[in-house]
Amino acid sequence: LKEENASLRSKINKLQIFSETQADKMRKLEKKLEENKIKEEKEAQDLEAMVQHVEQNLQLMTKRAVKAENSATKLKQENALLQVQLKNYKTENEALRSGQSASLAVVKRNADVALQNLLTVIANSRSSVRQLLSGAESLQLVADLLKSIDRISDVSEDGQ
DSSP, X not given: OHXXXXXHHXXXXXXXXXHHHHHHHHHHHHHHHHHHHHHHHHHHHHHHHHXXXXXXXXXXXXXXXXXXXXXXXHHHHHHHHHHHHHHHHXXXXXXXXXXXXSOHHHHHXXXXXXXXXXXXXXXXXXXXXXXXXXXXXXXXXXXXXXXXXXXXXHHHHHHO
């Protein structure tokens, strides 16, 4: 009976040691789980902040694109007006050549002014078109970034 009692006590001691080891493992796993939860929450917050930043950039780029489009439209209208003026100057020039009214010098000066205005409008139009293309490229970059964020979000949901 004493041997059996000693054997049972030995088994109880082993089970207590095993139980304590398991409890330690359990505490470590719970701590690791809590750390992972905190880490995931921080990553989610960082991702949300990044999404908000991208949205702000997208709004800013959209405003820029609209401004560039408006500027391009305005320059096209100005270009059309200058072309009408140029046509009028050419007509006046032809009239002067055929012997009608004002002097040739005035017509030449008017043509030069019209040409300078036309060249200015052309230069401004090119700049606005470049700005519009730049804005479109930026919007494409943002769209690609948002697509990748969706993929990250999908991977994150699958990992949970």
